[in-house]
Amino acid sequence: MAEKSLYNYRVEPQEVDFTLRATLASLGSSILNTAGVDAYGKGFGVDVLNADNHSWVLSRMAIEIDRRPEQYTDYTVATWISDYGRVLSTRNFTLTDAAGCEFGRAVTQWAMIDLTTRSAVDLSWVGREHEEAVVPVPPPAAMPRKIRSVTPTQRTEHRVVYSDIDFNRHVNTMRYIEMMLDMLPVELLTCEAPVRLDIHFLKECRFGQTLSVGCELRDRSALFEISADGATAAVRAGVEWQENRA
Amino acid sequence: MAEKSLYNYRVEPQEVDFTLRATLASLGSSILNTAGVDAYGKGFGVDVLNADNHSWVLSRMAIEIDRRPEQYTDYTVATWISDYGRVLSTRNFTLTDAAGCEFGRAVTQWAMIDLTTRSAVDLSWVGREHEEAVVPVPPPAAMPRKIRSVTPTQRTEHRVVYSDIDFNRHVNTMRYIEMMLDMLPVELLTCEAPVRLDIHFLKECRFGQTLSVGCELRDRSALFEISADGATAAVRAGVEWQENRA
Numbered sequence: 001m002a003e004k005s006l007y008n009y010r011v012e013p014q015e016v017d018f019t020l021r022a023t024l025a026s027l028g029s030s031i032l033n034t035a036g037v038d039a040y041g042k043g044f045g046v047d048v049l050n051a052d053n054h055s056w057v058l059s060r061m062a063i064e065i066d067r068r069p070e071q072y073t074d075y076t077v078a079t080w081i082s083d084y085g086r087v088l089s090t091r092n093f094t095l096t097d098a099a100g101c102e103f104g105r106a107v108t109q110w111a112m113i114d115l116t117t118r119s120a121v122d123l124s125w126v127g128r129e130h131e132e133a134v135v136p137v138p139p140p141a142a143m144p145r146k147i148r149s150v151t152p153t154q155r156t157e158h159r160v161v162y163s164d165i166d167f168n169r170h171v172n173t174m175r176y177i178e179m180m181l182d183m184l185p186v187e188l189l190t191c192e193a194p195v196r197l198d199i200h201f202l203k204e205c206r207f208g209q210t211l212s213v214g215c216e217l218r219d220r221s222a223l224f225e226i227s228a229d230g231a232t233a234a235v236r237a238g239v240e241w242q243e244n245r246a
Numbered sequence: 247m248a249e250k251s252l253y254n255y256r257v258e259p260q261e262v263d264f265t266l267r268a269t270l271a272s273l274g275s276s277i278l279n280t281a282g283v284d285a286y287g288k289g290f291g292v293d294v295l296n297a298d299n300h301s302w303v304l305s306r307m308a309i310e311i312d313r314r315p316e317q318y319t320d321y322t323v324a325t326w327i328s329d330y331g332r333v334l335s336t337r338n339f340t341l342t343d344a345a346g347c348e349f350g351r352a353v354t355q356w357a358m359i360d361l362t363t364r365s366a367v368d369l370s371w372v373g374r375e376h377e378e379a380v381v382p383v384p385p386p387a388a389m390p391r392k393i394r395s396v397t398p399t400q401r402t403e404h405r406v407v408y409s410d411i412d413f414n415r416h417v418n419t420m421r422y423i424e425m426m427l428d429m430l431p432v433e434l435l436t437c438e439a440p441v442r443l444d445i446h447f448l449k450e451c452r453f454g455q456t457l458s459v460g461c462e463l464r465d466r467s468a469l470f471e472i473s474a475d476g477a478t479a480a481v482r483a484g485v486e487w488q489e490n491r492a
Contacts, residue, residue, distance in 0.1 A: 013282030014275050018415045029260050036259030161428035169264045182407035
């Protein structure tokens with residue numbers, strides 16, 4: 001039976017904010033990087049899929065970070081696929097420090113798209129062909145939440161540029177997260193309370209589009225909605241910090 | 247006598263554009279990361295300086311990339327300090343692929359600032375105390391060029407947000423580079439010709455400021471000037487691609 005796969009990281013100087021702790025976006029980046037590297041190593045990465053005119057697309061993600069590790073801290077990301085459905089596969093992650101203490105976790109759900117039609121295809125065959133890659137350990141956190149409606153109290157615009165786009169030619173997941181979090185008070189972003197982020201992708205946003213980022217800010221939480229060129233929502237997300245531990 | 251220090255990297259999925267090659271910004275990020283890690287390991291990193299209310303600040307940088315490595319490619323960054331002056335220290339870099347072939351190089355010049363006055367201090371003492379860290383090998387490229395005047399043909403504005411700032415609370419070097427390159431045609435950014443980037447920091451830009459980014463675009467080159475809140479130039483830069491090798 002398959003085991004979780006482990007990947008080692010270190011909090012690099014480019015990844016910390018002025019509190020000298022890893023930003024939420026940089027930890028999210030390590031998590032998504034791990035997904036790419038693990039799929040690549042196991043033979044069902046974007047490289048193999050592309051040859052067949054397919055690609056993986058992230059549909060939903062939930063990240064929980066209990067405490068942000070300090071600069072130069074080593075940590076390990078464990079990842080495993082717990083399920084292949086017809087439309088979505090579920091890939092899970094835990095983040096542990098050098099002492100083996102878990103400080104974060106994530107659950108991601110991925111669709112496979114046809115690169116010509118940009119629509120989802122049946123991915124059951126991956127589950128059959130790569131059955132040995134499934135690890136029967138349930139997700140370490142509640143599944144990503146669907147955010148159904150957002151009533152923005154503030155808005156900002158962002159034109160999609162080269163540095164925003166990824167190998168799929170659409171906006172990089174971490175850039176979406178950065179443009180949303182950038183609307184929040186710095187005090188909240190740099191506080192040391194546990195945080196959970198849910199993000200839900202409805203449509204792709206592409207180079208040259210102008211995005212409208214709406215934020216509904218509450219006390220220690222916020223909801224977000226991003227739409228491109230005046231169309232319906234492309235991304236919705238929610239973030240919530242627990243009360244500060246004194 | 248000191249030797250060059252070597253650091254290993256791999257082009258991660260988050261670092262490539264749709265050509266599946268590392269972006270110029272991601273290679274620059276590895277170079278600057280190497281500077282931080284090397285100084286930290288040798289006992290004159292920002293951590294030690296901060297205890298004394300000092301910090302390193304990048305003053306000028308030149309990067310030459312002959313070809314951008316592909317996703318999942320391993321590469322090595324070698325770094326060495328060739329000189330400590332009274333105001334600037336010179337740190338050099340070469341980038342080599344797994345076969346030992348050099349595909350890029352950089353020269354950086356660093357000042358030390360007092361964190362209260364934000365002005366440069368005499369750093370001769372670092373040269374004396376860490377003389378053993380100096381490697382008598384000259385810089386691998388022409389020194390960073392001073393760009394004296396820019397006549398922008400296009401302009402964009404950028405408000406400095408949380409994800410732009412670094413451990414020093416000022417705009418991250420790679421973000422400056424991204425906001426400048428994002429003004430250029432994608433065809434130029436993704437071409438495979440050798441490129442050289444020179445960047446020169448005159449003033450710090452900080453959280454909440456609004457930056458004006460001016461670009462003077464020529465055929466295969468561009469000059470840039472960034473200023474904050476209507477003040478004089480904070481950053482000037484130039485980038486030039488050689489003719490495409492067919």
